Amino acid sequence: MDFDEDKIDDYTLALLYLVTHDRHEGFGARAWKGFDWDTMNRLHEKGYLLNPVGTAKSVGMSEEGFLRDRELFERYFARKATVEPLPKLTVEARKRWGQIPEQDRIVFLDNVWCGECHTGASMQLCEGKISGRLLVLSGTCKKCGGKVARVIEPEE
Numbered sequence: 049m050d051f052d053e054d055k056i057d058d059y060t061l062a063l064l065y066l067v068t069h070d071r072h073e074g075f076g077a078r079a080w081k082g083f084d085w086d087t088m089n090r091l092h093e094k095g096y097l098l099n100p101v102g103t104a105k106s107v108g109m110s111e112e113g114f115l116r117d118r119e120l121f122e123r124y125f126a127r128k129a130t131v132e133p134l135p136k137l138t139v140e141a142r143k144r145w146g147q148i149p150e151q152d153r154i155v156f157l158d159n160v161w162c163g164e165c166h167t168g169a170s171m172q173l174c175e176g177k178i179s180g181r182l183l184v185l186s187g188t189c190k191k192c193g194g195k196v197a198r199v200i201e202p203e204e
């Protein structure tokens with residue numbers, strides 16, 4: 049089997065984060081070394097690990113190694129908050145919003161002023177309500193995450 053050793057090195061280094069201990073800021077850390085020997089030796093050659101040869105059950109990790117270890121761990125394994133919550137619209141707001149043609153709804157959401165970005169932006173719709181005769185939509189700017197709102201007047 050032909051495999052990408054650099055990729056294995058990166059994933060192994062990332063997994064080492066789970067077995068890292070004795071972290072000393074600026075001076076690396078130690079990690080249990082129960083991983084594939086060839087990989088551990090390559091990580092040593094790359095400067096991330098100290099020499100893994102020896103009877104100790106753990107291996108020293110350079111400061112550079114620890115920082116990359118932590119970065120890769122986050123990159124590969126952090127649970128990302130990508131699930132967008134469904135917008136909460138009041139019954140009346142949902143009715144009014146539903147009466148607007150879909151194309152127009154997209155245009156409304158894609159043309160919101162963001163005070164943080166100081167520019168037009170797209171809104172991630174979070175809430176909607178009727179205020180007087182107006183449909184008031186609020187949500188977050190897709191660029192910066194700041195709060196944005198959009199007021200839509202009734203068509204007459």
Ligand SMILES: [Zn+2]
Nearest residue numbers: 162165189192
């Ligand atoms: Zn913004």
